[in-house]
Amino acid sequence: MPGPGDVLELIRDRGTLTRGDVLELTGLSRMTVSARIDALLDAGLLVEKGTDRVTGGRPSRRLIFNDAHATVVAASVDTTHTSVALTDLAGRILAEDRIDVAVSDGPALTLNAITECTLHLIDRTEGVSHIGGIGISVPGPVDPDTGRPSQPPIMPGWDAYPIPEHLHDALGVPVLVSNDADAAALGEQRRAHPDSRSLCFVKVSSGIGTGIVLGGQVYRGADGGAGDIGHVKIAGHDDVQCQCGAYGCLAAVASGGAIAHALTALGKPATSGSDVGAYLAAGDADTARLTQEAGRVIGEVVATVVSLLNPAEVVLGGRLASAPLLAGVRETLYPRSLPRATRHLTVSQSTLGEHAATVGLTALLIDREYSAAAVNAALGR
């Protein structure tokens, strides 16, 4: 029989329901529905609002998920910096900070800096009651069972590092670890494309990765490696070595790192995707040309992805997301894909930018911590 957690899930899914709606949708008895809703109200998981309709002379109040029930922490670790945000359960950012640590600093230093930053943010933000959990994203594959990085190609020292245990020991709250492109994909889908249930987010920064949302859920693959297109081999580039050690990877040919290398050779010093992003923002013509060329190569690989998954949206994000990148991807993606796979496809630039991962991490954490099973267990059923 559906417990209070199932009722909460229904209400979260629909946004808002009345007691009458719950009665109708669950088929439970009036008494059971009352007991479930009272338990959720007592636990502070629901709030009752307004009287927007009157049925049979009685005001009918709307039940809404209490987005102030907890505050969550979302930390995105990148190749050049890390950002930490506090959000409410609706994903609204209450406070955020950016710290000067990155994957190359190794796990212990990075996670300690995140802990310190989190405590500082909690301290200086008003109205933060209890922390419901921390979500952290990293630029590499994550084992879905253990939450540990799984042979990440560009994260030296992080392979199998116990991120969940480290952060749980430090902060004493539930921890969720996600690949960065996965988190950003979910953020884009939930916030910018809520009507599209399937979306591929292609992150082009210092490296290249893809996050896949199918049926409204992140698809991770058996080992957390789904969407790791950065190390697909590109024909004709056997002479270019990738950061992962192999030759001819997409990331070695078309990432921000590769463009930074080409720019440096042209006398324009750059070392990372952030540097390339800065040249793009300044309207540098060489960078625009190289970025469009990179987009063409990326489009070839994404054409295969699109033919395989038939998503409704391809969203380009990361530091290289720009008009030239979008133009390049479109040039090769459409001619190389089956018409059926692209008939309703939209290829666009991220609208959330760096906040995509924050929104996605918050959503992943809330989906897990407030799932029907978790709430039923917490309320002793």
Ligand SMILES: [Zn+2]
């Ligand atoms: Zn590689």
